[in-house]
Amino acid sequence: MKRFAVIGCGFWSQYQIAAWKEVGGVELVAVYNRTKSRAQAIADRFGIPKVYDTVEELLDNEKLDFVDIITDVDTHEKFTLLAAGKGVPVICQKPMAPSLEAAERMVSGCKKAGVPFYIHENWRWQLPIRALKQKLDEGIIGKPFRARITYSNSFPVFDNQPFLAELEQFILTDIGVHVLDVARFLFGEAETLYCQIAKVHKNIKGEDVATLSMKMKSGMHLTVELSYASKVEHDRFPETFIHVEGEQGSIELAPDYWLRTTTREATVAKRINIPYYPWVDSRYEVVHTSIVEANRNLLAALNNEGPAETTGKDNLKTLKLVFAAYESAKRNAVVEIK
Incomplete structure (x- = not known):
């Protein structure tokens, strides 16, 4: 104990x-x-x-x-x-x-x-994202050459966390840290990065929109879209949508946790079920349940039962992407990731 x-x-x-x-x-x-x-x-x-x-x-x-x-x-x-x-x-x-x-x-x-x-860092422990990673590792779609990760919604995040409105740097340091960790988890390390940011909400200090384009060391192209200002059809806070194109097919993590795998033969769709815990806020369901698995992994590491996925040393690589994104936006230039 x-x-x-x-x-x-x-x-x-x-x-x-x-x-x-x-x-x-x-x-x-x-x-x-x-x-x-x-x-x-x-x-x-x-x-x-x-x-x-x-x-x-x-x-x-x-x-x-x-x-x-x-x-x-x-x-x-x-x-x-x-x-x-x-x-x-x-x-x-x-x-x-x-x-x-x-x-x-x-x-x-x-x-x-x-x-x-x-x-x-719990975002990568969301069951739909783990399921997508498993499909990628199975090699069904072949070598990925392009992908898009989208986190765009209009959830009033400042209502229950008002301090976020006071941050000089907001969406990249808040949700961007999560999503860029997922990017590394799924696709490995980045070689170059280009980013643009914007502030749509008038009553906040930092940016609430960011768009990143990365070339990964594998050669694939990755686009990351972040927004708390998007009023869209599938406004599914806090879901992350992912689309991956490979040489033999594609994988999509779609709204309501539907995972679709497409090859020349067919499209196979499966809805990923999220476990229920009575203490979870239903608005944050997929996020709160992922905390359990993140904690489980860290406890296993503390008990010498297996490696932790999100060490401080590893997370430094994610932070380098975050601050490279700010540098890119400031300079309006492509930044090489070292």
Whole structure:
């Protein structure tokens, strides 16, 4: 049984904690929040024995096998390095850091301390995306040469997370981190990237639309479309639509989790069922259920039962794409990914 603490009791913590309870094999012994009353509310709801309003005190007083950091991005480096300094393995919410330099310090700091460092990146664990990956690996459509990943909807994301409207960099650091991780998961690493961004909502600071064109090291072409300003027919927040063309056919992850595989012989369609958990917000169904599988993978790594897919070192490659996208948009130029 692994003992752990949650650092941060904001919007996502309730789902992260519920997902840990679903996985089992862990004991949540303490929570931290800078506003102690919020931490107490989470503790009361989930039966957590200890509550803290300073991370230092929590780390000094508790014997932990890991921490799960679910705070705002500007605190990730500080809390990660504090835990690493105590020899405590770290799981950190995405995005890892507000800059590539901070992320590199986090990775190197944990390596120097000799503690595992993982990023809680759940998007790739959505069952429809895993099913598409399986079809790709089976080789049914041959070698992919072109693909498109679309995350475009008009969901009022700022209503339940108003802080997002205050971010100077928004959609690429928020949903873009998820989708670019999926891109790497499905298609490998990028060679070059070109990006354009736009702000459609007038009452926000950052961009809410981004369009990226990438040439992958495999030679395939990939387009990524991101938007929280798109009023479209299939307005299916928070679904990700994916279309892959290969030498022998195509695969499409379509609205309502339909996976369609097309070859010269036929089109075969299958709807991917999403498991039900009573704590899931139905609006976030496919996202919240993926937290369970992400946690399961990270716990297996902590138990030395298998590798973690989303280590800090690996996630650095995703962050490089995010900040390369901002650089490309600023310069209106193609950026080489090194």
